[in-house]
Amino acid sequence: MNIKGLPKTLNICGFKYKIEYTTDTIKTDIFKRDSIYGQIDYVTRTMRIYIGDKKQLQKTEIINTILHEMIHGITTQNPLLEKMLGKDEELFTSTFALLLTDTLIRNNLINIK
Numbered sequence: 001m002n003i004k005g006l007p008k009t010l011n012i013c014g015f016k017y018k019i020e021y022t023t024d025t026i027k028t029d030i031f032k033r034d035s036i037y038g039q040i041d042y043v044t045r046t047m048r049i050y051i052g053d054k055k056q057l058q059k060t061e062i063i064n065t066i067l068h069e070m071i072h073g074i075t076t077q078n079p080l081l082e083k084m085l086g087k088d089e090e091l092f093t094s095t096f097a098l099l100l101t102d103t104l105i106r107n108n109l110i111n112i113k
């Protein structure tokens with residue numbers, strides 16, 4: 001996957017996160033425990049985003065993962081949101097990231113070419 005046009009950093013609520021793109025779902029997990037597509041690490045302020053290896057992911061999938069991790073970051077920086085979402089935070093994050101990705105792409109606010 002060509003990462004041209006994808007962000008290298010993301011500022012979330014004033015905190016700058018570096019984005020690392022991976023080609024191995026195990027290496028996407030900082031602890032190498034799970035096979036995952038995205039992870040945000042609040043200590044090192046790093047996001048790791050899987051972009052595919054031999055099988056390339058669609059840019060839409062990668063953008064969805066970036067937005068998913070960004071929403072986790074926003075939620076974590078805001079105790080009220082964290083409290084309101086509680087155990088449903090992952091469900092909310094997945095749903096909202098998908099809706100945001102779709103809306104941004106449908107309105108050409110994100111270039112997926």
Ligand SMILES: [Zn+2]
Nearest residue numbers: 068072090093
């Ligand atoms: Zn998540």
